[in-house]
Amino acid sequence: MPQPKPTTEPSPGLPVPCIPSTAPFTTEQRAWLNGYLAGLFADANVPETSNARSRDDRKTEPLLVMFGSQTGAAEGLAKRFAAEAGQHGFAPRVFPLNDYQKANFANASRLLIVSSTWGDGDPPDNAAAFWQFLNSADAPKLDHLQYAVLGLGDRNYSDFCGAGRKFDERLEQLGGRRLVPRGECDVDYEPTAKKWMEELWPKLKKTGPASRLPEIQGDDSSIEMRTELDAGPSRHETDGAPALRYNRINPFPGRLVVNRKLNGPDSAKDTRHLEISLEGSGLIYEAGDALGVMPTNCPVLVEELLATLGCKGEEAVADPAGNALNLHEALLRCYAITQPPPPLIQAVAERSGNSQLLALLAADKKGELDRWLQGRDIVDLLRGCGSAAFSPGEFVALLRKLQPRLYSIASSPKAHPAEAHLTVAVVRFEAHGRPRKGVCSCFLADRIVLNDTPVPIFVQTSHGFRLPAGGDTPIIMIGPGTGIAPFRAFLEERRALGAKGPNWLFFGDQRRAADFLYREELGALLAGGALTRLETAFSRDQAEKIYVQHRMREHAREFWEWLERGAHVYVCGDAKKMAKDVDAALHEVVQSAGGRTKDQADEYVQRLKTDKRYQRDVY
Numbered sequence: 001m002p003q004p005k006p007t008t009e010p011s012p013g014l015p016v017p018c019i020p021s022t023a024p025f026t027t028e029q030r031a032w033l034n035g036y037l038a039g040l041f042a043d044a045n046v047p048e049t050s051n052a053r054s055r056d057d058r059k060t061e062p063l064l065v066m067f068g069s070q071t072g073a074a075e076g077l078a079k080r081f082a083a084e085a086g087q088h089g090f091a092p093r094v095f096p097l098n099d100y101q102k103a104n105f106a107n108a109s110r111l112l113i114v115s116s117t118w119g120d121g122d123p124p125d126n127a128a129a130f131w132q133f134l135n136s137a138d139a140p141k142l143d144h145l146q147y148a149v150l151g152l153g154d155r156n157y158s159d160f161c162g163a164g165r166k167f168d169e170r171l172e173q174l175g176g177r178r179l180v181p182r183g184e185c186d187v188d189y190e191p192t193a194k195k196w197m198e199e200l201w202p203k204l205k206k207t208g209p210a211s212r213l214p215e216i217q218g219d220d221s222s223i224e225m226r227t228e229l230d231a232g233p234s235r236h237e238t239d240g241a242p243a244l245r246y247n248r249i250n251p252f253p254g255r256l257v258v259n260r261k262l263n264g265p266d267s268a269k270d271t272r273h274l275e276i277s278l279e280g281s282g283l284i285y286e287a288g289d290a291l292g293v294m295p296t297n298c299p300v301l302v303e304e305l306l307a308t309l310g311c312k313g314e315e316a317v318a319d320p321a322g323n324a325l326n327l328h329e330a331l332l333r334c335y336a337i338t339q340p341p342p343p344l345i346q347a348v349a350e351r352s353g354n355s356q357l358l359a360l361l362a363a364d365k366k367g368e369l370d371r372w373l374q375g376r377d378i379v380d381l382l383r384g385c386g387s388a389a390f391s392p393g394e395f396v397a398l399l400r401k402l403q404p405r406l407y408s409i410a411s412s413p414k415a416h417p418a419e420a421h422l423t424v425a426v427v428r429f430e431a432h433g434r435p436r437k438g439v440c441s442c443f444l445a446d447r448i449v450l451n452d453t454p455v456p457i458f459v460q461t462s463h464g465f466r467l468p469a470g471g472d473t474p475i476i477m478i479g480p481g482t483g484i485a486p487f488r489a490f491l492e493e494r495r496a497l498g499a500k501g502p503n504w505l506f507f508g509d510q511r512r513a514a515d516f517l518y519r520e521e522l523g524a525l526l527a528g529g530a531l532t533r534l535e536t537a538f539s540r541d542q543a544e545k546i547y548v549q550h551r552m553r554e555h556a557r558e559f560w561e562w563l564e565r566g567a568h569v570y571v572c573g574d575a576k577k578m579a580k581d582v583d584a585a586l587h588e589v590v591q592s593a594g595g596r597t598k599d600q601a602d603e604y605v606q607r608l609k610t611d612k613r614y615q616r617d618v619y
């Protein structure tokens with residue numbers, strides 16, 4: 001008996017349909033749908049030979065693409081892969097990992113996971129529940145699954161791409177078959193992701209037809225592009241104002257009520273204490289959480305870029321969601337216009353034929369390219385390669401979406417209801433003959449009119465930077481520079497709770513006279529007993545550098561005693577050097593004052609981590 005054709009199969013000769021630009025989809029959704037349709041109709045005119053039939057069958061082969069992403073990079077890649085999957089003839093569905101049930105993960109036969117790593121080798125928030133599930137007694141057998149994992153991370157962190165590795169290994173333990181070795185991307189993730197994908201497509205195409213498990217079912221239509229917009233309300237968005245849901249995608253227009261410089265006049269630094277009103281938002285947070293801020297770009301830089309492009313700013317372009325707007329607005333609000341993204345560098349090199357840049361793009365020249373890019377922004381890149389002309393539309397298509405920045409909240413909600421305080425180091429430097437400004441820190445410090453300009457904000461829950469449950473537990477806080485921020489919150493919180501546990505703070509900055517952030521407050525907390533001990537390390541008050549880790553070593557015996565009394569240790573601030581050096585000092589303290597061998601000290605510190613007694617919020 002002849003089998004009915006699948007309803008998704010096109011009739012030969014049909015033109016490839018295209019989603020109209022007026023359809024209610026974002027650019028990403030439209031690209032994905034068009035990719036899917038292109039894949040579906042790609043060989044619609046091929047006669048129905050047996051080969052063509054088998055290709056047509058593949059067009060209906062499901063592919064589940066899932067992501068774990070905190071700040072959007074892995075999510076963006078997952079959606080791009082899904083768009084490509086459509087072009088390769090698969091029927092992709094995209095979900096955050098925590099939506100594993102809606103995605104019908106347990107029955108999937110082909111799965112791609114793209115996940116970043118946060119905390120100390122942890123999955124991002126929108127993948128944490130999935131990781132728990134994978135390790136629970138409910139975890140399914142995955143003998144029917146063929147999968148591949150791409151990790152995003154940063155080599156500056158000790159557990160590089162830790163979450164990607166954990167997912168990859170666990171899926172294998174549960175019976176899944178790995179299609180290609182795990183990809184591990186550093187911050188410049190594009191080239192590695194591209195290479196991984198190129199290796200993956202042929203392997204995916206060789207996979208047999210999907211198992212007959214009902215892979216696509218339930219509340220799930222056959223093609224979906226789920227995003228954070230679909231996610232259910234978080235605890236932050238329900239309390240107080242249940243009708244409103246403010247999050248990363250829909251930030252609350254906060255009001256800046258205080259903007260105070262914390263450094264003295266002779267300081268080389270500009271660190272601000274900012275107070276933002278959350279009134280009317282329904283946003284709540286806990287000490288240890290961060291606040292996300294969605295900035296706009298510096299208008300002066302936008303003008304410089306327009307002039308460099310030879311544009312007026314009135315030219316019509318699309319924002320990353322596909323909405324029409326003029327170039328000026330797009331550069332001001334939607335796209336990242338400082339550091340040159342790899343696709344733009346590539347395009348500029350190719351169009352200009354600039355031999356120096358072309359040479360730097362060779363695979364073995366990555367280090368040299370990074371050095372060349374140091375301090376260069378998009379204006380520098382375009383000016384240096386004058387003959388690279390782009391239409392406004394082409395140009396913005398090569399840019400990355402402007403991303404929010406996170407700031408550790410410096411206040412306790414118990415001490416300051418409906419307010420979030422921040423401690424922000426304003427990034428300003430000079431490079432290649434032009435002054436440079438950090439996008440978000442300068443947006444906050446320079447361009448927000450108090451009680452007037454809205455500051456788009458959301459709460460970023462911390463998963464792993466929390467005070468101990470018991471108020472009697474001693475805590476040791478190590479936070480040089482802006483690393484002080486969450487410790488101000490911790491101290492306020494413990495005082496508000498009447499917690500009796502002793503609190504020890506290590507703070508450092510450049511000069512005592514000019515950079516002793518929150519000096520009076522800390523003095524008052526010491527005097528009032530809410531702060532038990534304060535160690536300071538001012539690095540530039542003497543010939544040799546003195547850092548917080550020097551103070552840890554000086555007080556190794558007491559540090560060890562606090563540890564043995566069950567103290568929790570917290571580190572906040574610079575991830576690149578400080579956090580590593582402090583980690584090394586902690587190991588040394590355990591060895592020297594605790595009389596442990598190196599291996600025993602490693603084990604001791606590892607146990608502190610496992611017991612959540614050593615937590616870090618580093619950036």
Ligand SMILES: Cc1cc2nc3c(=O)[nH]c(=O)nc-3n(C[C@H](O)[C@H](O)[C@H](O)COP(=O)(O)OP(=O)(O)OC[C@H]3O[C@@H](n4cnc5c(N)ncnc54)[C@H](O)[C@@H]3O)c2cc1C
Pocket residue numbers: 290338374375405406407408409423424425426427428429431437438439440441442482483485617618619
């Ligand atoms: C969880 C978390 C918590 C955070 N908490 C805080 C906080 O409490 N306080 C705080 O101030 N920041 C905090 N940050 C950092 C913050 O999110 C921003 O990264 C920071 O404010 C810089 O953002 P920006 O937009 O101003 O600068 P950007 O425009 O992003 O520019 C920063 C970049 O400029 C370049 N750069 C900076 N200085 C120089 C230089 N001298 N020479 C050459 N290049 C240079 C570097 O590439 C740097 O990455 C936190 C980050 C995270 C992830």
Ligand SMILES: NC(=O)c1ccc[n+]([C@@H]2O[C@H](COP(=O)([O-])OP(=O)(O)OC[C@H]3O[C@@H](n4cnc5c(N)ncnc54)[C@H](OP(=O)(O)O)[C@@H]3O)[C@@H](O)[C@H]2O)c1
Pocket residue numbers: 269271425426427480481482483508509510537538539540545547548549573574576577578579581582
């Ligand atoms: N690119 C980087 O490597 C880097 C590193 C840190 C901070 N930053 C940026 O600088 C801005 C200001 O940051 P911030 O105010 O939070 O303070 P910070 O620059 O981190 O400095 C705070 C204190 O930490 C000291 N310090 C430097 N290296 C250290 C180390 N290895 N171990 C311990 N302490 C160390 C600094 O000393 P000295 O300055 O005298 O050395 C200073 O006294 C931020 O925008 C941050 O992003 C950049």
Ligand SMILES: Cc1cc2nc3c(=O)[nH]c(=O)nc-3n(C[C@H](O)[C@H](O)[C@H](O)COP(=O)(O)O)c2cc1C
Pocket residue numbers: 068069070071072073074075115116117118119120121122124152153154155157158159160161162187617618619
């Ligand atoms: C606070 C913080 C912690 C991080 N921890 C790690 C880590 O432990 N290992 C790692 O490889 N990368 C780590 N990263 C880097 C991120 O994984 C990386 O920036 C990634 O591209 C973010 O992707 P996302 O936007 O999809 O979340 C960390 C980044 C931040 C800001």
